[in-house]
Amino acid sequence: MTKIGLExxxxxxxxxxxxxxxCKADYRSFEPNSNICPVCMGLPGSLPxxxxxxxxxxxxxxxALGCKIPPKIGFFRKNYFYPDLPKNFQITQYNAYGPTSIGYDGMIMIEDKEIRIRRIQLEEDPGRLVYSGSSEKTQITLVDYNRAGTPLVEIVTEPDFENPKQVRIFLNILADLVENLGVADPYLEGAFRVDGNISIEKGNRVEIKxxxxxxxxxxxLHFEITRQQSLAERGILIPAETRHWDEARKITVSSRSKEEEQDYRYFPEEDIPKIIIEKTLIDNLKKTMPESIMSKKxxxxxxxxxxxxxxxxLSSDxxxxxxxEQSHTEKNTKEIANLITTDLKGFADTKEQREQLKLTPKHLCDLADSILSNKITRASGKMAxxxxxKTGKPLSEVISSLDLGHVDDESSLVxxxxxVFTEEQKAVSEAKQNPDTINYLVGKVMRKTKGKSDPSLTLDIIRKKLDSQ
Amino acid sequence: MTLSISISQYTQKLRDGELSSEEFIAQTLERINNVEKNLHAFISINENAIDQAKQIDKKIKAKEKVGACFGMPISIKDNICTKGMKTTCASKMLEDFVAPYDATVVSKLKSEDAIIIGKANLDEFAMGSTTEYSYFGPSRNPWNTDYVPGGSSGGSGVSVSALECIASLGSDTGGSVRSPASFCSVVGLKPTYGLISRYGLVSFANSIEQIGPLARTVEDVAFILNIIAGRDSHDNTTIENGTPDYTKDLDVGVSGKKIGIISEMVGEGVDKDVQSSTKHAISTFEKLGAQCIPISIDSAEHSVAAYYTLASAEASSNLARFDNLRYGYDFSVEGYEYNSYISKVRSSLGPEVTRRMLLGTFVLSAGYYGKYYQKAQKVRSLIKSQLDESFKKVDLLLAPTMPILPFKIGEKIDDPLKIYLLDINTIIANLSGIPAISVPYSIANGLPIGIQLFANSLQEKQLLQSAHALQKTTNLPGVPI
Structure with missing residues (x-):
């Protein structure tokens, strides 16, 4: 059986x-090595x-991930030499000597399957290495420490996934969840990074980084399953190793470094005293944290x-x-849900679009109410x-400037x-025999009135007129 | 004018206009110039000291607000960061390092108009007990320049003792303030862990060490402590001390106080002169109205082993950042692959630092953590709880600061274990976090002997009062150099 776990x-x-x-947690807009200070550069004498x-x-x-939270949390040092690590150790959390990381033993359901969360640990991101070309062939390596010290959580699951599809569903749910909680924007470059480990029946565990x-x-993961299965079929032992994903070639490549042999010499970070997590803090967070996607749904x-x-x-975004939540009243929920999930589509899909949007919750509420009270038609609503x-103008102004108001006086509709009857004589004669053609005529009338006429009233009048001819 | 002046005398003279900071600094620099070739207390001297003194004199003349230090010269151990001056840690690794910021203690002193007269010599990265492990060469004891001044804050002890400054800041990881205080006949305080900010102190063993003042009198130490103590937003391990005035009520005496004499530290292995000096100090306290009773802290026997395990473990991690990539000494990366570069540049670390890197790396390795690091932590807890118990029975504990008299430079350098054992009487304060002070008490064969007092956590006031009472009974000769 294939077993997959994620970090x-x-x-x-x-x-x-x-x-x-x-220093700023949002390091992305800075020139290299300009979002740094003695602390995140690990200068002699600095303290976290x-x-x-x-x-x-x-x-x-x-x-949100159903984890237990220990009464006290602490930090550990993970010691290793690497150029992106200014102190040559990373401050992280570690549970080998009892649970002291911010969360442990959690669980989240994906399509009736339990995915257990082993632990959630708070830690600092290292800096970033920039190569000229690929990391294997580079002549020079540049280091940008802007990212060094950026707060991140590492979420470690148990090896509960049976196939890559479950992984995808889980990651989509998790990404929506962190966004909904307001802890992270998972779609920012480098903000949500996944390592996997995978083993097939009787095979060794392979890490993918x-x-x-x-x-x-x-x-x-798909590539790895195929690779591991073909090794197994030929009777070749699958070595326990770390492999890197080669994005260009879409394959995994055995990593040259001997990371699995490394001894990180974890020990307590005494510069940060243990933090007592009061029950009142947890209760307060539970009360004030954003509603979960599941509960919204x-x-x-x-x-x-x-x-x-x-x-x-609606709930997952x-x-x-x-x-x-900000726009609806008790009466217009369905209409607003409809407006957001259908009419807004294509206009608020990307982050950039969303940032430029001039739409306010009041706009949406007014719009829904106007449609529900038959002030404007749904079609006009979409135009409005x-x-x-684009403009952010109030709805009333938009209705009058685009002349979207309902044609509620019957005489102008008539x-x-x-x-239309004069222009579409052929259709009119056909409509007398074939009622389906009536819809064509209704459409013509709607176009003539720029969508402002009430479709059912239009239909009524056309029917009467046809009967009387 | 004499350089052998107390802080209260100095500030009074400055207030009264009898003395200017410039005069005093100039004379101090002259003194440094005269004695340094024999003593080597300093790694660097502040070239702007005179200009800074002139600025302060200007303020005094203009009757502007002047800081409590009135331009007095203070030396700073060279593992404490000073903006614009080198902070070398007495290591080749940092021979050209200039910190872009002041340590919290330094900025506090500067804001009280102290003048940082120079950076004091130390054992490389504060690892040692004799100051012989400085990359820049050893400091010498002003009482006899053939002898070691103690360490690792040897330069601090020497500079205060030899009148090269009024006071100094050292750091005490296993006794590094108290050892040179004892060997150089000055007062040295290791405060409660967390009382003084470590921000800007280059970490060696961060869960153990504290910055501490050295001066010629307990009063002067209390004065410096007032300035540098207190919670700091740059150091999460600092604690609230309620900001008492340590100089107030220093004269209350020890009448009615109970003092525990640590049995394990006054018997076997202690030099005869040190023993008799300690006995004398005990009888002095009794004459002053204190009650002295023997107390056993038998876990102290394991303190040296536990200390060298824990301190080395922390050091192996704290010093990992010295990879010569972002700062360091002049050495080109050309022709080296990453790992070989790291091992090449780090081979410039001295023998004692290298020894502790290896020891610390070993005790933290997979499979050994429980056997060494965790076991040492258990010893540490045991020492803490025994001390807690003792302080239910007594107000203070007493022991000689150093078990032996100062010895000759080079005499013990080939036997690291013997040097480690010098810390046997001081380490319990570091492992438990309690404050301790060394008071100069007598001279034997021309060499100083210090008496050490311990108090419970945050009981610095009581500690200083008792140390002051003891110091007032002494009448020691002036430094011979």
């Missing part, structure tokens, strides 16, 4: 500062000062009567669900929404219908 490194991108100093908010964020994630995007892990279906599929889309997205 996910998730930066806490929603924090202001690094884990042990006041723990960012207390990181503990809260990591605790929130631990709660260096998977750039978390979507590539599925490909890497249930609420949308059961309380608001939103169709399951719509509820799923934090941007959508925040917009929904697009205008609002006039439009008369014109």
């Amino acid at each position: 996910i490194h998730c930066q806490l991108t929603k924090l202001e500062s690094k884990l042990f100093c006041s 000062i723990l960012n207390k908010k990181s503990v809260e964020k990591a605790a929130m994630l631990s709660i 260096n998977v750039g995007s978390f979507r590539d892990i599925e490909k890497a 249930e609420k949308y279906i059961n309380k608001y009567g939103i169709p399951t599929q719509v509820a799923e889309v 934090k941007f959508y669900s925040d917009l929904f 929404l697009q205008e609002i997205l 006039k439009a219908i008369d014109e």
